[in-house]
Amino acid sequence: MDARPLDALNRAKDKKVIIELKNGHQFIGVLRAFDIHINIVLDETEERVEGDVKRKLGTVFIRGDTIILISPA
Amino acid sequence: MDARPLDALNRAKDKKVIIELKNGHQFIGVLRAFDIHINIVLDETEERVEGDVKRKLGTVFIRGDTIILISPA
Amino acid sequence: MDARPLDALNRAKDKKVIIELKNGHQFIGVLRAFDIHINIVLDETEERVEGDVKRKLGTVFIRGDTIILISPA
Amino acid sequence: MDARPLDALNRAKDKKVIIELKNGHQFIGVLRAFDIHINIVLDETEERVEGDVKRKLGTVFIRGDTIILISPA
């Protein structure tokens, strides 16, 4: 059990996560960094639309205020 | 009776809650963590659309500014 | 007469209020707690859509930035 | 002439004002309280839609971030 929500992100570091954005897009990659604004850096990132890989992006910085949720992939 | 709204979230810890987002999606899971931004971590999470389970997600971090309400499930 | 808007919420504590959200939904319940962000906790809550009870929710935490207005029911 | 915008709200206290919201709704009532977020409390409030009284609400707390303008009625 976590004391704070950011602890859950800390446990997910260097693991594969799925991130869903407010515009409906999904990004799947290895969680490398986050901050209190929930700005995120992923490695080996794939963007998916309705389950299909739309493109591969490598490293991606995602601005926190566009994110709905983050979950282990 | 609670003195502050976050006290109500504290009483719901480790219990099943339903969370509704601004985009209309519902998440049901065990409330594990929250902070003053209402960032939330759920365990054993199900996403529901119009009452039906859409998918099972395990642990989920939900960004607070996407949330409309939280209620015991 | 109130000196500050939050005084009016304080006078409404433990009384029935109606809350209207930016998405058009209405919640009616007993006001148990609020904070400076206008995060709200209601008890014995009903959600209404166009005057009809849509569902009963018991205790509900509502995030302040989704709220348009609060008024005695 | 006012030095600061909130001075104009102060002069309108205990007088009838019209408030227009971002969703197009209008509220007319006696201005009882406001704060720096432009959270407002009105008494003897009427909600109007296209000039017609939609309902009477008595005391209403309106969250500041939903407000476009405030003007003497």
Add this chain to the structure above:
Amino acid sequence: MDARPLDALNRAKDKKVIIELKNGHQFIGVLRAFDIHINIVLDETEERVEGDVKRKLGTVFIRGDTIILISPA
């Protein structure tokens, strides 16, 4: 030349300005007061829609976060 944007608003004080809002509405009036949030008070205000006077409002308080631009009329 102004050192800071608010200097330009200061020079416009007690002069006629046009204000355009995010919802497309225009307000023309005498600029009486502003603050760092760009909350504005106008006197002798007219609301215009597509160039035509829609209504006369006298004194108006406009919340800054609804404003796109302010220009001498």
Add this chain to the structure above:
Amino acid sequence: MDARPLDALNRAKDKKVIIELKNGHQFIGVLRAFDIHINIVLDETEERVEGDVKRKLGTVFIRGDTIILISPA
């Protein structure tokens, strides 16, 4: 090379810039002032819609939170 983004705005001072807003409108004028919120003052401003001059505005104060980008014209 700039150390900080605002350095680039500083270098553009008293030069012609194009500003694009979230609502799709374009403003072209001489950059006179800016602040950390990216509030902007332009002189000799033209508003353009799809490349055509829609109107001439002289001095314009533009609220920063409506701006997408600023570029030399």
Add this chain to the structure above:
Amino acid sequence: MDARPLDALNRAKDKKVIIELKNGHQFIGVLRAFDIHINIVLDETEERVEGDVKRKLGTVFIRGDTIILISPA
């Protein structure tokens, strides 16, 4: 591996990046500067719509709150 998300932006300095905005537009250019709000300055910038170059913009200041993601091009 980065400790903080802004470290990833720092490593991308003076390199070509792709930036995607909330309105769906893409900008590709050399990352020259950024700050904690994720305000960005690009050089040699191209705007692309659905993969095609729409226009060339040289230096561009992009306001951080319009950005979804930043990735090496």
